Amino acid sequence: MMENIGLGLSLFFTLQNFVAIGVGVMIGVIIGSIPGLTATMAVALALPFTFSLPPVTGILLLVGIYKGGIFGGSISAILIRAPGTPAAACTTLDGYPMARRGEAGKALQMALYASCIADVISNLALIFLAGTIASFALEFGPPEYFWLIAFSLTIVISISGSSLTKGIISGLLGVLLSTVGLDLVYGTQRLTFDNFNLMGGIGYIPLLIGLFAIPEVIEFYLQRASPLNVSSSDRSRVSWAEFKRCLPTIVRGSFIGVALGSVPGIGATAASFLSYGEARRNSKTPETFGRGEIKGVAAAESGNNGVAGATLIPLLALGIPGDVVTAVILGAFMLQGLTPGPLMFQDNIDLIYALFCGMIVASVFLFGSGLFAIRYFAKITDVPRHILIPLVLLFCVFGSYAVQNQMFDVLIMLCFGVLGFLMARIGMSTPPLLIGFILGPLFEDNLRRSYLIANDASVFVRSPICWFFIAATVLSLFIGLRKEFQSAKAARERAAAGA
Amino acid sequence: MSDTSVEAGGTPVARRSSRDVFFGLGVAAAALVFALVAIPAFISVPASVKAAPLSPAFLPYVLTALIGVLGLVCAAQAIFGQGVPKEDGEGFDPARGWPWKLVLVLAVFAAFWWLPESVGTLPVAIFAMAVLLAIGGERSWVRGAAVAILIPVFVWLFFTQVAQVPLPEGPVEELIAL
């Protein structure tokens, strides 16, 4: 054991590895902060370069890009309300209001602290619990997934904003939109309206960018007197008291991230929303969420970065990629002639330990380059808004195109921008639509797969995991609804008293 | 914020709830039309479907039904005063007509989708930037022109050269090739 660790360390401590991690994290932060250019894309584009590098160096480069990218997404989410990566969508909810209030620096800092802490926790989970967690993840068949997703969908209640009814409509609409495209089981066209471009479904990155960033663009031009600048040069910092207040939220968010990251296929976006929903539910002042609550930023960012290390658990322990990024990293292993999985722990244990070292170093580098990046990025708030807003639109257009190199995606982005604008005008929350859209296919696929493997409904209660998530779903619905009704009642009474 | 909307048009709760009644009923009606017309026409259900949840149309029907019911709930809440009053932006009032800035912004959107493949992304971006700067309140034409050209060029170079995104170049491509 000690001997293996020693071998791993000697394999890791080369200048080349440190450079790879540093460069990777930096690239990741920058690419991740640009809407439309995601961490996934950056990792995929860097893949061919790893072929000529030693295995550890190449894979650490990719891991660095991935971690940097997940954090980088929060930068544009906070500053311009355009999530740089889908996982940062949740960060806009409170990060952007904070920035508008002149606290961009504070929001970015909190995002960085939450990301790094979650990253470390996630790495530790990977290092010490990989085997246990991985075999647990294999217990998830279609019915278990179905209930896990059903449970995750109940967070729509917590992110519905001012009107619960409209929020749920928004979530259902999101699921409905996700059914567009070729049917999974029969390959037939669904709601494509005979449009060839819709056969592949609606792209979720264009949808996300449109829904979140574009309404701000439209709103800006509708203001009668356009204020040139809202936030003056911003020197806000996270205070120690605020950090202490957020720490429990961050730790909880990290564990939610680890749990969802280690189950293949759920992903960082859902984890950040779940973490956010939990933070809001546990808060004594849930009404401050969505209006620049620093805990909201902490919850979202710890949730999505908690996934980053954990998603490597199924990959390293079982050789199973949990999402697109890990699928690309699996490709990198294969290009090197290595096959992740139980055998790798026997044959290449030194390599595994070297990777673990690298991941911890990557967390440190993430902190360093994050501090560096937010110092400069925060200056974006000094750009006059009448120049910044068209620039945001430019990035949205180019970024949407970049996802699949299709002009049609630009149209999708713009349409959802207008939809998001109209939804905001009628007081309908947009995050439930995104959550419905992301979880919808998982929900439906696993519903139908369950029927395909069993042909009757008893399969849905086949295991303790099913029962656990059924109970969690019911409980979450009950508590969530009761809390919303209470706060709605309180709001009505306040309004009545005010009138 | 709620105070200003009181000044602008009667009690905010009353104005908001009538809007919600229309919204709710509109959603319900749209759901009905969707279920009766769009789903049968645009989702083909193979004859070999064994159980109802396996049908491609199953989830869309369930979702549409739920949306329709919630639309009615929303309208009912507004009628019976159950809606939560809240401060939202001043309502968009169609009676006042479409603000000309909104029309221009939507025109820029249309240009961004329609023109890049024939004219090239960069000229469209410069043009859009210029229009938006003009309606956004840029006073100095020197600064306006500089920003309208330099920023799109810089962003365009970043996407095409650094990120290697093949943005439609239109006729510019031919000029470069010559």
Next chain:
Amino acid sequence: MKTFGRLLAAATVFATGLGLASQASAQADDYPTKRVTIIVPYSAGGATDVLARQVAQGLTEKWGETVTVENRPGAGATLGTAQAARARPDGYTLFMGQVSSHGIAPAVYANLQYKAKEDFEPIVWITEIPNVMVVPEASKATTVQEFMDQAKGKNVSFGSSGTGSSIHLSGEMFKARTGLDMTHVPYRGSGEAVPALVSGNIDVMFDNLPSAMPQIKAGTIRALAVTSAERDPSLPDVPTLSETGIEGLEGFEAKSWFGLLAPAGTDKAIVDKVNASVNEVISGETFQTYAKNNGATVVGGSPEKFGEFIDAELDKWAKVVSDAGVRVE
């Protein structure tokens, strides 16, 4: 503001003027004189993309002109394929074809936006990959015959990476030929389907060899047979389906393959030049190592050889699809 408006008008005129610029034409002898693009109808990072990038890198080094990969994913592989079919046939847009775009999709989808034969000019067949019939470790079957015996009278589920994939169609072919009662359970990509097989949620899968290999090596799934005509060098003890001697399986052959094509109408001289260059690239050491690590067999050869192969594939899959009744109207 007024002057600024006039400037805008001038810019508009300039932009329109660019539309009148003349077109450049390509000539075979000095081809390539500018950037060449290979369209890949899948996302970056997938098997097709990685292969295309290997080839692109080799060609860039060889020609001294940049060869880039452009990902146009969506709707199976059909969206990017249709766009490649409509590209200008000047040799500067090439297409990475595979069993989906030029074998299965034309058979499965009635309303495709391209014609696999008429819209494309084959250039060179690059690699092929066998599929492998795998069962979970917990399954008692160690041979195809044992699997058949246990499956009789039961409803067996077979997983795939999606409806219309070679993994799905191999299963349908097996089902049609053996008459077993098998239910297709589609996943989104092999990455999702393999865990379901490892955990026994599905009973069998005809996965691409490279994505199944890590689990086969780890012993979590068991390879019963390969679907190619000959045994695979990486699994010398695993028989081919044809060898098993089971009635209906003789001559069974289903595999994934990749090759470069150009839009129809591309100059024959350019096609030959690209063919020669790619053949050199794929016989080089870098590419051979890459192929070996990915479980792929390097093929190569003339444009005619690739064209004949595509014709045979189109015929074969058309028959499988009509036998299995999975055509989508």
